[in-house]
Amino acid sequence: xxxxxxxxxxxxxxxxxxxxxxxxxxxxxxxxxxxxxxxxxxxxxxxxxxxxxxxxxxxxxxxxxxxxxxxxxxxxxxxxxxxxxxxxxxxxxxxxxxxxxxxxxxxxxxxxxxxxxxxxxxxxxxxxxxxxxxxxxxxxxxxxxxxx
Numbered sequence: 727x728x729x730x731x732x733x734x735x736x737x738x739x740x741x742x743x744x745x746x747x748x749x750x751x752x753x754x755x756x757x758x759x760x761x762x763x764x765x766x767x768x769x770x771x772x773x774x775x776x777x778x779x780x781x782x783x784x785x786x787x788x789x790x791x792x793x794x795x796x797x798x799x800x801x802x803x804x805x806x807x808x809x810x811x812x813x814x815x816x817x818x819x820x821x822x823x824x825x826x827x828x829x830x831x832x833x834x835x836x837x838x839x840x841x842x843x844x845x846x847x848x849x850x851x852x853x854x855x856x857x858x859x860x861x862x863x864x865x866x867x868x869x870x871x872x873x874x
Contacts, residue, residue, distance in 0.1 A: 730855040731759070736767035738851040738860070739777035739808075749776045750871070770860055774868020778847055781808070781837055782872060794834040801846075802831040808850065823849040844869045 732738040735756045743755045743765040751772030755762045767773040784798040784807050794800035798807055805820040817831075824831040826849040827842065837843040847869060851858050858865075 729859075731756070731764065732773075732851075732855045733770075733859055735764055735773070736770045737765050737773040737776070738770065738855055739773065739780070739847075740854045741765050741773070741776055741780065747776075749779075752776070770864050771868045771871060774847060774851075774860075774865060775871035777850060778843055778869055778872025781843065781846060784808075785837070793832050799834045799836075800832050801827060801829065801835065804837075804846065809853075819853055822853060826852075838873070840869055840873060843873065847872075 732740045737756075742763055747765075749765065749767070749772065751768040753766045753768055756764045756766045765773075765776070767776070781804060784804060787798050787807065789796065789798045789800070789803045790806070793803055798804055801824040802820045805823055806816050809816060809819055820831045823846060824833070827835060827845050829835060835842050835846070837846055844865060848858055848865060851860070851865075
């Protein structure tokens, strides 16, 4: 079985590398691929932390008019921001996340709650990597670091 790019990079959210983002544990641009694009982390917990921190930062950004509360706070808004429609089937992705959370795609969610953030993070990991290869402790530690 081939290990997904996100898992190889300890970046299960496939976060684009940006030198301005001095993420905890970020090692730089991925290596060993024809067109490097994604960040590489020292351990999966720090890649998961960065994923959670980005989602938490989205809350203060402009959401979609008439969707949820002000800011980004629904599965549809999070995924539209995370995975642009130019590269993804955003609606299918958002539907999968909403189903995992037990809410509708346009329902407000509170990702300051550890369990809600955890489910959103795991949903993104599954979608980006074709599954979740991480033990619960690794996910929990990444989420804990994101909320710290």
